[in-house]
Amino acid sequence: MDTMLQYKCPCCGGAIEFDSTLQKMKCPFCDTEFDVETLKAYDEALKQDGTDAMEWDTSGGEAWSEEDNMAVYVCESCGGEVVCDSTTAATACPYCENPVVMKGKLSGDLRPDWVIPFKLDKEAAKKGMLAHLSGKPLLPKAFKSENHIDEIKGIYVPFWLFDADADGAFRYKATKVRTWSDSRYRYTETSHFSIQRAGHIAFDRVPVDGSSKMADDLMESVEPYDFSEAVDFQTAYLAGYLADRYDVDVEQSVERANQRIKSSTETEFRNTVHGYTTVTQESANISLSDNRSHYALYPVWILNTTWRDQKYTFAMNGQTGKFVGNLPMDKGAFARWFAGVGSVAAAIAFAVLYFFF
Amino acid sequence: MKRLCSLFLVCGLLLTAFVMPAAAYADEYDYEYDSAYNDTYEYEDDYDDESMPLGTKIAIAVGAGLVIGLITVLVLRSQLHSVRMQYGAASYIRPDSMKVEVASDMFLYRHVTKVALPKNDKD
Numbered sequence: 001m002d003t004m005l006q007y008k009c010p011c012c013g014g015a016i017e018f019d020s021t022l023q024k025m026k027c028p029f030c031d032t033e034f035d036v037e038t039l040k041a042y043d044e045a046l047k048q049d050g051t052d053a054m055e056w057d058t059s060g061g062e063a064w065s066e067e068d069n070m071a072v073y074v075c076e077s078c079g080g081e082v083v084c085d086s087t088t089a090a091t092a093c094p095y096c097e098n099p100v101v102m103k104g105k106l107s108g109d110l111r112p113d114w115v116i117p118f119k120l121d122k123e124a125a126k127k128g129m130l131a132h133l134s135g136k137p138l139l140p141k142a143f144k145s146e147n148h149i150d151e152i153k154g155i156y157v158p159f160w161l162f163d164a165d166a167d168g169a170f171r172y173k174a175t176k177v178r179t180w181s182d183s184r185y186r187y188t189e190t191s192h193f194s195i196q197r198a199g200h201i202a203f204d205r206v207p208v209d210g211s212s213k214m215a216d217d218l219m220e221s222v223e224p225y226d227f228s229e230a231v232d233f234q235t236a237y238l239a240g241y242l243a244d245r246y247d248v249d250v251e252q253s254v255e256r257a258n259q260r261i262k263s264s265t266e267t268e269f270r271n272t273v274h275g276y277t278t279v280t281q282e283s284a285n286i287s288l289s290d291n292r293s294h295y296a297l298y299p300v301w302i303l304n305t306t307w308r309d310q311k312y313t314f315a316m317n318g319q320t321g322k323f324v325g326n327l328p329m330d331k332g333a334f335a336r337w338f339a340g341v342g343s344v345a346a347a348i349a350f351a352v353l354y355f356f357f
Numbered sequence: 358m359k360r361l362c363s364l365f366l367v368c369g370l371l372l373t374a375f376v377m378p379a380a381a382y383a384d385e386y387d388y389e390y391d392s393a394y395n396d397t398y399e400y401e402d403d404y405d406d407e408s409m410p411l412g413t414k415i416a417i418a419v420g421a422g423l424v425i426g427l428i429t430v431l432v433l434r435s436q437l438h439s440v441r442m443q444y445g446a447a448s449y450i451r452p453d454s455m456k457v458e459v460a461s462d463m464f465l466y467r468h469v470t471k472v473a474l475p476k477n478d479k480d
Contacts, residue, residue: 010465032466041463138433169459185471192466198459202451221440224448257446264445272457327437334430341429346422353414 007039010173010194042194045171053287054258056162056250070235072245080213081245082155083238094153094242094302095213109245112233114161114296116225118154118241118318125152125301128316128323137337140330143307151304154318156238156297157219158210158246162203162257164291168265169198171283174276193276197269203261207298208253210246214300215313216256221324222317225298229319233297243297250293257293262286 007016007025014029016039025034074081075093082094120128126149133144172195179188205227209219231237265286273279299318304311307328314325 032468034466038463038465042465045461045463132439136433136436138430138437165454174462181474183474185473187469187471189467189469191464192468194463194465196459196461196463197457199455199457201456202454203446203449204451206446206449215440217440217442220443223443260443260446264447264450267445267447268450268455269457272460324439326440329434329437334434337433338426338430340426342422342426344422345425346418349421350414350418353409353417357409357414 007043010034010039010042010192045194045196048169048196049171049283050169050285052258052262052285054262055288056164056254056257056291056293070238073242078213081247082242083245094155094244095304110295112158112297113294114227114230115156115233115237116227116230116296116298116319117237118299119229120301120316120318120321122152122154122301124321125154125303125316125318126150128301128321129303129314132314132323132325133327136327138329138333139327140333143328148305149303152314153302154241155300155302156241156243157214157300158244159207159219159296159298160210160248160250160253160257161205161207161294161296162254162261162291163205163294164257164261164288165200165202166261166265166286166288167198167200168269168284168286169196170266170269170281171196172270172273172279173282174273174279176275177277195273195276195279197272199269201265201268203264205294205296206257206260207296208256208260210248210250210253210295211244212247214244218313218315218324219300222300222315222322225317225319230296238297241299246295250295254293258288261288 008014009016009027009030009032011032012027012030014027016025016027016034018024018036019026019033022033025036025039026032027034070083072081072083075096075098077098078093078096080093080095129149129152133139174193174195176191176193177188178191179186181187207219207223207225209216262284266281266284270279270281301316301318303314303325305314306312310328312325312327314323316323
């Protein structure tokens with residue numbers, strides 16, 4: 001027995017019928033006409049829409065042992081834990097500046113696969129801080145003088161690194177608009193298209209912050225890191241620096257990695273669609289293969305400061321020198337700049353209007 | 358006698374039809390020429406003043422000042438915020454790894470709409 005094939009209108013979603021006068025498919029709801037072959041191909045494209053498949057193999061690597069001589073320090077104020085080698089003594093918590101106490105020797109935790117050693121020293125970090133505070137008219141002048149720049153600390157932050165090969169399939173709706181006029185009317189012609197793109201893209205070492213004590217947005221702001229300068233981990237690299245102990249495991253970090261990979265895959269394929277007035281994504285599905293996760297330590301210079309009961313945290317990429325950190329705003333300076341620039345602009349606009357219009 | 362009267366009548370008609378208007382035109386021409394030369398011509402003031410009212414100019418200038426002032430301080434304020442989540446992972450795409458295996462652009466349908474142009478009512 002034949003089954004009745006029914007096509008949905010790409011314009012309004014209604015059920016399309018064959019118009020024997022036109023010898024074409026026509027939607028009775030929006031009067032749009034289609035070729036049969038076009039509808040068939042569009043229907044086939046709709047059937048290929050699927051769902052994402054972004055699972056990860058999160059089996060771990062080597063663990064620390066007591067022979068590595070790593071000491072764990074804990075802050076009894078905020079609960080933060082840092083790790084350093086036996087030749088370095090931690091005295092103050094890098095998160096809240098309160099004293100830390102030694103908890104014991106580190107063992108059992110996952111040992112990093114790689115580390116990017118510090119490339120910039122404390123002097124470079126201080127210069128970065130001063131440069132970050134300069135050239136900002138809305139920054140309160142007192143803030144520049146009251147921060148404790150000497151308390152800037154170098155800390156290795158744990159990151160989960162994700163490698164993946166992503167296969168993506170996308171469908172878009174696009175339009176081309178053309179206008180023209182004659183003596184009586186202005187005409188607008190809108191042509192509608194269905195666009196498909198599918199292919200493959202690979203990602204290497206997408207980092208996700210493995211410490212709940214380090215704000216994720218702060219750690220993502222100091223990116224990117226150049227992995228070509230990473231080395232196999234040795235405890236000797238930690239001498240003189242603190243290392244943050246990871247407390248966000250890889251399963252919890254996978255979601256953020258998936259989000260970033262998906263966003264970039266959608267953007268890269270969307271950029272292959274050219275020549276249209278508007279393009280709207282209708283469906284996307286991404287599947288991952290050959291995906292792996294690793295654990296690494298990345299260098300960051302951190303400074304915490306409190307000003308007018310508000311905590312401000314600054315971070316500098318210990319490899320590239322990129323400096324980030326939100327700053328307070330002087331509301332008086334905001335009002336003065338608004339009034340000053342607005343007045344000058346209004347005076348110039350009035351002069352132009354008065355003499356030329 | 359009749360011929361003389363006819364002659365006077367024709368002459369009078371000719372004077373009325375041609376010579377007097379020409380003389381009047383000449384007088385008017387002389388007046389316009391002299392007054393234009395002496396810059397004393399009285400122009401008929403039927404020209405409409407189409408320049409913008411002062412109140413409108415002030416309103417536009419104040420509006421422009423507010424907009425430009427606001428844009429300026431918002432740009433200066435954005436300098437104070439440098440911490441934000443990354444949108445994607447563009448920095449971590451393996452070079453030359455992207456391959457587009459399916460690229461299909463399919464025409465579906467076309468709509469044409471028209472809007473009547475406004476008619477000018479000027480004389």
